[in-house]
Amino acid sequence: MSLTPARHAELKCYAIQLRRLVVESVHHAGAGHLGGPMSAAELLVALYFAELNIDPTQPRDQDRDRFILSKGHSSIGLYAALALRGFLPIEELATFDAIDSRLQGHPDMSVLPGLDMSTGSLGQGLSPGLGMALAARLKGQGFRTWVMIGDGDSQEGQIWEAAFVAARYGLDNLTAILDWNGLQQYGWATEKGYGALDRLAAQENPLSRWRAFGWNAIETDGHDFPAIFSAFASAKAHRGQPTIIVARTVKGKGISYMENDFNWHSKPVTDQDLKQAQDELVAQEAAL
């Protein structure tokens, strides 16, 4: 995909807007996940504004591409992408996490058109993606299924059961994206104290692990649009195996005090936190 400077700037702008909507929604709700949606921002924008064959007016179209957020706790990032793309009013994000809202802390496909799977219990997103990809093959449908997993998410055994089966069926219409931000919910207890930064990563050597499971594995920079699109193109061109895109990302990316700090996995946002985040995002947008 050729990316003109104007289009590149537009996508970067969407990622900044997505981050702003995430931090504002979590501030308003008084609860929610931040680090994971921030690390996934460019990947979500690349999918929802360029890659996925979707139409906000036809959210149940049988031929649409499917997307599953296996790391469902990052729901507010997905809701912000869906809102920016026109699946729901931006103002509805103010209902995030409220009782009876369509925007629950974890995605509920039974209430929100545009969601292809309900998720939240870690490790469960790749299995339905595998089912959708198999169904597409069986029915002769050309849609592609994309599943975003996290490194903590993929500590669950069910991810690897699905990985094994997808490779066995050679599902080249299935692409997983690992948001490889290197952090889970907590640090480890070590001799340096709880949460010390010398702990083991949640997922080590993901490329070789996925290759050992029979997948085509590609590494990319998950915050760089040209690199992301190049990985998407390689995934789509590959035949005979499912592909995993191992996207190197930074947890909390874009907000200085959240970056690489697992304490910002999930935390209320104070008025002061919000102000600083908004100021930083405004400065990033002005610099585009």
Ligand SMILES: Cc1ncc(C[n+]2csc(CCOP(=O)(O)OP(=O)(O)O)c2C)c(N)n1
């Ligand atoms: C089965 C299950 N166990 C525990 C949790 C609680 N939990 C929510 S998010 C999370 C960490 C997820 O880490 P990762 O997949 O790396 O997410 P990211 O860093 O991208 O936010 C945990 C343990 C859960 N949602 N489901």
